[in-house]
Amino acid sequence: MNILHKTTYILILVAFFAAQVTYGQTGKILIETQLTRYGPDLKSNTYSVNITANGATAFGKAYDLTNNDDDVKTTYDLVQYDASKYPLKITINGSYVVKPTQMGGPECRQNDQTTLVAPKNLSMGVCHGRTNFLVLDLPQTNGMIGNCDNLTILKQIQLSGAGYSWQYKKSTDTQWKYFTYGAQYTEKGLNFNFKDVPDLKNYTGNLFIRFVVDYENLNTNKIETFESDIATYSIIPCSPKLDHTSSPNLTTCSYGNGSVTFTFSRPLEPGEKYIFNRIPVGNGVPSSETSDGPEVEKISALSYKWKNIPAGVYDFKYQTQFGNNTPSTPSTVTNFTITPSPPLTFTATAVQPACSTDEKGILITAKGGSNSYYYLLDGELPEQKHAFTSPHTIKITTDGEHKVIVVDDSDCIEK
Secondary structure (H helix, E strand, C coil): CCCCCCCCCCCCCCCCCCCCEECCCEEEEEEEEEEECCCCCEEEEEEEEEEEECCEEEEEEEECCCCCCCCEEEEEEEEEEEHHHCCEEEEEEEEEEECCCCCCCCEEEEEEEEEECCCCCEEEEECCEEEEEEECCCCEECCEEECCCEEEEECCCCCCCCEEEEEEEECCCCCCEECCECCCEECCEEEEEHHHCHHHCCCCEEEEEEEEEEEEECCCCEEEEEECCCEEEEEECCCCCEEEECCCCEECCCCCCEEEEEEECCCCCCCEEEEEEEEECCCCCCEEEECCCCCEEECCCCEEEEEEECCEEEEEEEEEEECCCCECCCCCCEEEEEECCCCCEEEEEEECCCCCCCCEEEEEEEECCCCCEEEEECCCCHHHCEEECCCEEEEECCCCCCCEEEEECCCCCCC
16 A cells, blocks of 8 residues: 555756856967166167967067166067967067177177967066066856856966056946956956955846056057957856755655755745756766756745655756746755665564454564554555554454555555
């Protein structure tokens, strides 16, 4: 007598989104070159920077000092290149000769080279010059970022004579806004949590970010600016945190299914629902259900029970979805176990009277199951079941064969 019915599962595969970082096919390198003038006795000097991509020249420039003071001269050049042509080979050469006030005036002849194999920044120097190479590319993402998470863009800044800033713009903004140095960015790059930027707290939608370098051009007395490409991030709500997973989780019967209860950090917002996903560890097909689906019971504003799960160990992942199909961030993978309940077993032994005046009976002994037992005699209906404590003798008043069924409080039977 088993009132637990087998359920046919319709397996719904849920796509959980993850942000992936890529770089554009076209890029820009800002070249900052500083040359130190040796003094009035300078006889000659040369300094050159060359960039080649797969054997083809991408940039080449020779620098010269024409005046005779002891200043530092800084120049900026912007190189646009095809990022698919990595690696980029960078070579610098420098030399100078100083007129001797006596025999053997000082001189220098040096060169250096390196290979740029990925979007990163370099600094190189020879003789009287130093050159910083700043890749202006920003990573582009084709995924989503939760508005309770950190957004990080690593970019080591190695500039000597220029200022720089990180700027953002929401989809509703008409002007670029500035991140704060020391709080949201440093010379190592941009790193902030949305809750720590008042203008971005709880924001959802597209977020545009760029990197801007500016310096004063002493020749024109104007501020020159160099802008990176614009990185676009899709900002979505964060899923509630999973505070607790019930354990142990026993099947209702040894041969049946069980359930697990999840407790979260916050209630669902209006129009928001959970999407649950489980995968049997080792082997099996993913199964999915929503918080308003037939297999999920809402226990409280924070807790939900996923029912009718076969025994086993499962990887578990979830996210929420709003009525407009906007997803929240996917959770990390946790796991839970559904353990088979101890099987219910029982024995029934006829108690024969010693004489005609003694009572007859059936001695029943049960174990396993839920340890709360009931018996049904001779075809009694489920609602007629009798509770008993094992062992127990059922009084029999009529001779002949009698049929006994024992169940527990989940109506599990012996199998």
